Amino acid sequence: MIHHHGSNCHGPGQPSCTEPCRGLPGGQDRWWTLAAVECGNFVVYMDGFIVTLALPAMSRHFGVGLSVFKWVIVAYLLTVTVTLLPAGRLADIWGRRRIVVTGMSVLVLSSVLCAMAPTVGSLIAFRILQGIGGGLVLANVMAEITAVFPKQERRKAMAVNASILALAQVTGLVLGGLLIGQFGWRSIFLVILTVSLAGLILSLRVLKARPRPQDRTAMDWTGAVLAIVATSAPFLLIERLSSTGLTLANLALLIGGGVVLVLFLIVERRLPKPLLTLNLFRSRAFLCGSVAAAFYFIAAVSCYFLLPLYAQLVLGRSPVMAGVLVVPLSLVATATSLTVSSLGDRVGGRTLSTAGMLSLSAGLLGLSWLGPHSSTAAIVCPLVLMGMGGGLFHPPNNSATLNTIPPEHLSVANGFFSMARNFGQAIGAALAATLLAHALGAAGADGALAGVVGARLNGQPLDAFLGAQQLAYRLAAAMGLVGAVVSVLRGAELPGSAPMGPKSVATVNDGRRR
Template identity: 30%
Template structure:
């Protein structure tokens, strides 16, 4: 064995290794990139569709959160297991099965008659998306030689960040000119192209791998994430002291503890706990959570603000996200040389500081402002997310031994999904609390009659948290106007509060980034599956 920097690199190929394929890796990248594209797009494309779904299918705030969270939860619970499936049946096979399944689930959502079917389809997208993402990264490691692997990883991270940020823009264009259903149906032709190219150029496996599945770990990981996420979503509606919420959160924590114990005893654990002994890997995963927390959490509420408070069309709302997408691509693509010279620590610290400033700038946003008033915070936030997304990949993979690269990659991708879950769940809870705290005062300040104020229920407050004014046909015109103003005031207070929370979390991330080591990705022998 030889050691380079922080990387332990095998001097000879592992027993299951196969020679690098003769396929041009950049041609194969087409199939991989298209697969990653549809998965990343659908992580955020629903943000711009949320107000339309609420109107068309009668979705509540909790329902809208589940449409986003069930997708992220399904991926988070199965990403590492997806890597095990790739070990057993071949990366190419499992990747292509994911492509087919994701396309089918997208078609089902596009034809859905109810919110329940949409949520079910999103569950399928998440499960099949896990097969795509984990095995896409493994295929990249097998296809690209050491000298070009960092570029491929940088492109991979850039694609995830850029497509996640571009989701609302594409969704807005499709929704405005067609229907919200086409925001999902668009995945089908992309999946078909990825499937055809993948069948032609991705390398076939040559050997059988009998690596056992850690089914106990997979079940316990899902059993931990599901109740915690559900509890976080329900808490704003029923209260944080509600017995059901407390029970769900406690059950998730207990299952998480059982997962750790199971991994210690497993012959071939889902996530080798030795990975967490390296502070750069642990911190890299944590910083990934914080970064995606900021991206998904901010998009969820800012897009509600644009459409419900500003009255923007879906396409106009999507265009507001364009500066974030462009900045994300610029930061992701340019961070490679910084990492090469100085390691991932400087861009991680800088990225977290940019994110914190971006969040703080959002607190100065007012209703019906100019395009530039939102372009600046979106640009700054995009720079921050782009730097962190690329650097966190390098921090995790660059400090993992080659033998642990697969689980490390799965852990990194799982961190992305957990961050998205927390972004909508935690900031959703903050939003609901802040709106409930300010709505009554806003109604009183705007001379809403006491009788109307007294009739406002918890359901009305939840509507305000979506930017919807709770009206009834019996209200006088002046009362309607006053309620609109009160809703706008309460919603903006809630949104600004969530942005301050995001800024604080990002500052914490900047401090944590100081602990990252220099580690770089160094490629030894690659296993082609």
């Protein structure tokens, strides 16, 4: 008999087994599998952060303002987001290994193309291709972790996953700053190429093809298209609201997005093998965990977008020093996430995740007070709070959200969960970038990024930047508070709860088995 997840591995009427579950890789194999998927996790998240530091250098090279260059980041994050749900379903049909290897290959190719991009339009197009590769990889990271690690080891694996995210931030910010200063902005894509290539080789050697369902059906392409349209609509709405305000056309766009979402739900409900298993949302733990993750990233990403620009344009720091400034956040997040993994069973995921959201909001509120001459201490103290928030939030939230998902739905559930996280990240970046671009445009300083290295904003452009930054941080802090409320609503996690069986998916309520 094949066992799954290392919990409830005995069959009906059979005693609990004490031998290692045969369906799980051995201890060493499990950690090698974790290393393989975390290479992809590392490069996808590093890709999002390393480019932020390069925006001023790119703007100087192409002579384009923030209103255009924000799409170098937003287009990548949006594409990752809309790819995740179809990628999760494709993994169920074709196998996770095949999808991960394909995604890593696309990342390798797109990194070369981005490094050679002759125009800003081609760069944005290649970033979209890069986002497709990132989505294919990211859709399977936590599904693979949940599939190969028994529950007693899963918190530790999730803590490593959160630490890799923080390490990717540090590497992207510090290494990106060094390379931009020495070799120009194109060199950052060579770093992404190197890590992607290493991840591709490791995935080919380590990841194993796992048994796939015998009754798998064709891909739900109708649902995939509707999901992409529904997910993309908020970004178009944010862009239009920043330029035209609330008009009838924008109201129609909002209503149209809602209609597409309803159509998607109708289509999914009628299919025997849908793109998204709607019964998963009967689990309050899964629903609230996914929504809380989205709000976490809406809030947190504003810091990663705005602070490097603040350091360069307001404080006059070099790209590398702007990157170093954010390092305390990532270091504290890493230390906290590794420490908190041992507290999950005693304190509970709901308490830890909620405390993490509150700490994040407090840090963002502190950043909203930054002025033209703020000290390093005034910046680092809020970043420490944010780092603690990330470390407290991610491991317990990731583990509790996916713990009750049955093996046959893991890829789809992880695809949606990852989509929620990246949707929040993309929305947060789009909001921060749009608020800043709108303020600088109104002040006649949309091309502020294209100034010489070390030049500081002054006068009306400086006031516009600081005002937009303050509004963005306070809006982000409010989003963090909403995420804390959602985290509380998930209900308490039952100690030792096992993944749901196929029948119990439809009967789950409040994150518990009936």
